[in-house]
Amino acid sequence: MNTVKTVRELRAAVAQARAEGKQIGLVPTMGNLHAGHAALVEKAAQRSDFVVASIFVNPMQFGPSEDLDKYPRTLQADQQRLVDAGCHLLFHPDVAEMYPGGMGEQTRISVPGVSEGLCGASRPGHFEGVATVVTKLFNMVQPDLAVFGQKDFQQLAVIRTMVRDLNMPIQIIGEPTVRAESGLALSSRNGYLSDEQRETATVLYRSLQHIAQAIQAGERDLPALIAQAQRQHADAGLRADYLEVREAQSLRQLGPGDRELVVLVAAYLGNTRLIDNLSFTLDQGY
Ligand SMILES: Nc1ncnc2c1ncn2[C@@H]1O[C@H](COP(=O)(O)OP(=O)(O)OP(=O)(O)O)[C@@H](O)[C@H]1O
Ligand SMILES: CC(C)(CO)[C@@H](O)C(=O)[O-]
Numbered sequence: 001m002n003t004v005k006t007v008r009e010l011r012a013a014v015a016q017a018r019a020e021g022k023q024i025g026l027v028p029t030m031g032n033l034h035a036g037h038a039a040l041v042e043k044a045a046q047r048s049d050f051v052v053a054s055i056f057v058n059p060m061q062f063g064p065s066e067d068l069d070k071y072p073r074t075l076q077a078d079q080q081r082l083v084d085a086g087c088h089l090l091f092h093p094d095v096a097e098m099y100p101g102g103m104g105e106q107t108r109i110s111v112p113g114v115s116e117g118l119c120g121a122s123r124p125g126h127f128e129g130v131a132t133v134v135t136k137l138f139n140m141v142q143p144d145l146a147v148f149g150q151k152d153f154q155q156l157a158v159i160r161t162m163v164r165d166l167n168m169p170i171q172i173i174g175e176p177t178v179r180a181e182s183g184l185a186l187s188s189r190n191g192y193l194s195d196e197q198r199e200t201a202t203v204l205y206r207s208l209q210h211i212a213q214a215i216q217a218g219e220r221d222l223p224a225l226i227a228q229a230q231r232q233h234a235d236a237g238l239r240a241d242y243l244e245v246r247e248a249q250s251l252r253q254l255g256p257g258d259r260e261l262v263v264l265v266a267a268y269l270g271n272t273r274l275i276d277n278l279s280f281t282l283d284q285g286y
């Protein structure tokens, strides 16, 4: 697996793969790779012939008081993981390569509607940063397909909407969340947690399961279900950001007859912000 740092080298390597008749798959990441990322690369390797992964901690999607500076950077271990998962090329640009004119006057992509609320409410500008950098990566690589994790459920919805609205000829594949045995969704930010906090954080997935099961069993008092879960989170030492049930395709508020639902949670444990979600189908509709 080659690692390249410039757009010029990236384009040359992809052009060569294309000239050999290969289908191109892209897996964008911010590095500090775990088994969740490996699953995305493996999926891309199944569905395409030449897998490009990117590692770029994108300053544009971080708020001023977020963890841009301390976000873990572990290039060597990441390269090994990518090789093991079947990646052919790693793009690892620096900020100047990605934003040569600086970020201030960079053209931006905004995706209204689906970007609003949930993480969009607590991280203003975040999805504009994500949509902009993903568009740039799409234009640099021009992949046939790109793989993203369902763990970042709203991000996946934003990207699907952007691709549809801007007629980008790229198939978007959403991969299920890879979890620890405890149920905790794997995330680079879990590295900020102590062993005890990692155990505490498992309450989030248990709540998602409980809420999904209760709705499937006919419970419709969502405010009560959510309040009960939030009390448990607070008792465990978590600070609530949001806990909501939405229609899963559009992320709009639930309406009568909806069948595809998703429960989404974000909460702080100390300074660490954790997110998780669980989607499910209602046979009879909501
Ligand atoms: N547990 C997981 N299972 C499946 N995909 C995942 C998982 N965690 C992250 N991903 C996906 O990997 C891609 C890159 O995400 P990113 O590098 O931000 O990793 P992360 O572990 O989610 O980090 P963070 O702590 O910043 O959220 C995204 O498409 C994301 O949805
Ligand atoms: C998609 C992404 C690589 C864009 O920076 C990032 O938001 C992530 O890692 O999920």
Ligand code: BAL
Pocket (backbone or CB within 6 Å): 030, 061, 152, 155
């Ligand atoms: N995993 C999404 C990237 C972010 O939290 O900034």
